[in-house]
Amino acid sequence: MKKIFHTVGTFFVLLLTIFMVPGCSERVPEDTTQREIEAISQMRELSLVEYRVRKIVKANDEGEWYKIGDRKILLSCTAYLKAGIDLSGFSAENVDINRLDGSVTVTVPHAKLLSLDMPASEIREEYDHVTMLRQSFTAEERNALLRQGEKQIRSSVPSLGILEKAEENARRFFESVFTKMGFTSVEVVFE
Amino acid sequence: MTAMEKKPRKIVITVSPLLVLLAILLVVGLLLAARMAKREKHALTIDDTALIVTKIQTLGELTTACYYDEMVLTRSKPGALSSTPLGSLARDGFGKDVDDHLVLIAKGTVRAGVDLLEMGPEDIRFSGDTVFVHLPAPQYLDIIVNPSDFEVFAESGKWAHEEVTKLQDTARQRLIMEADHAGLKRKAYEGAMDAVTDLLVASGYTYIRYDHNPSYIKMPRLGD
Numbered sequence: 048m049k050k051i052f053h054t055v056g057t058f059f060v061l062l063l064t065i066f067m068v069p070g071c072s073e074r075v076p077e078d079t080t081q082r083e084i085e086a087i088s089q090m091r092e093l094s095l096v097e098y099r100v101r102k103i104v105k106a107n108d109e110g111e112w113y114k115i116g117d118r119k120i121l122l123s124c125t126a127y128l129k130a131g132i133d134l135s136g137f138s139a140e141n142v143d144i145n146r147l148d149g150s151v152t153v154t155v156p157h158a159k160l161l162s163l164d165m166p167a168s169e170i171r172e173e174y175d176h177v178t179m180l181r182q183s184f185t186a187e188e189r190n191a192l193l194r195q196g197e198k199q200i201r202s203s204v205p206s207l208g209i210l211e212k213a214e215e216n217a218r219r220f221f222e223s224v225f226t227k228m229g230f231t232s233v234e235v236v237f238e
Numbered sequence: 239m240t241a242m243e244k245k246p247r248k249i250v251i252t253v254s255p256l257l258v259l260l261a262i263l264l265v266v267g268l269l270l271a272a273r274m275a276k277r278e279k280h281a282l283t284i285d286d287t288a289l290i291v292t293k294i295q296t297l298g299e300l301t302t303a304c305y306y307d308e309m310v311l312t313r314s315k316p317g318a319l320s321s322t323p324l325g326s327l328a329r330d331g332f333g334k335d336v337d338d339h340l341v342l343i344a345k346g347t348v349r350a351g352v353d354l355l356e357m358g359p360e361d362i363r364f365s366g367d368t369v370f371v372h373l374p375a376p377q378y379l380d381i382i383v384n385p386s387d388f389e390v391f392a393e394s395g396k397w398a399h400e401e402v403t404k405l406q407d408t409a410r411q412r413l414i415m416e417a418d419h420a421g422l423k424r425k426a427y428e429g430a431m432d433a434v435t436d437l438l439v440a441s442g443y444t445y446i447r448y449d450h451n452p453s454y455i456k457m458p459r460l461g462d
Contacts, residue, residue, distance in 0.1 A: 086306055088306070095296070095298065099291070104284050106283065139440040162382060167402075200289060
């Protein structure tokens, strides 16, 4: 009988160890690698189009087998995407002028996404349901969900048509500028 | 001897130590598996929902300077226990902090430049090999602090979405103040002049004359 008590005692010690040890080691130390970042940096980017988009971020947390009940959350957010061209490498080599016929060929890089702004003030919690035995969503969990939403918005950029629209506007922009300078024919090439 | 006088039978259950050990191992194994499954499923995933384009706007913004900063945002409020006798005892008797705290680390970016769509025909004049340019006033074109720019460093107690949003929004105000202090608008205006000069020189013009925007004169220099 003593043996059984001893075994059962060992079992409880083991249980305690299982539940306590991982709890202490869950917080992984942050990467403390020193980085140097310039507070102010110079750039040359021409934003030519802005898309305002709306997205619903929804998650349903049914929990693990040992958790009773579920949690659901619905957040709506607005994001502002700006696309245009990076002019940082723009020089005289990008402008090919033909004085004889008054034409000019401007070579610029392809359009890209220049900024994505997802203001906190435009993120609303539309619905939140947490059953009695579950914990409410924490700020960290909500932010983690929104991060995923941001990532989904970013990955949707190629299918949105924003880059095509930016290049269309870039063509118009350069045609207008060079026409004002007196050129009769303006060609804009993206490469 | 009658039946009542019979000596009660002793029931003896023998438990093999090996069986007990096996049972313990099974339970421990199950708990470890559950723990691992919890770790794998720890990160909640969102459903893939549609993206609705609500507005498309043509721009002509020349961004020439960018300010980056990191900041710590903190907010505290009385905790659920603070108004109870237990909370008072913990606070007054043992000097324990019974308030709820939220500490965020925010990384933000301010992009500054000029809006070329504000330029009218009178703002750019060509005369031989000289161009006269009047650039619009520089402005902050984007102030960006996205969810991926926030890190929840510490969180105790319950924080409603609106409370968190309010704290996150202060990051934008602080970024504007810091960018002002760093002279970002002046840097952006000078960068815009350089960019426009390069474009015009590449197009064959020799002299570029700037009729400075009045706001440029008043702008603080970097480090002022």
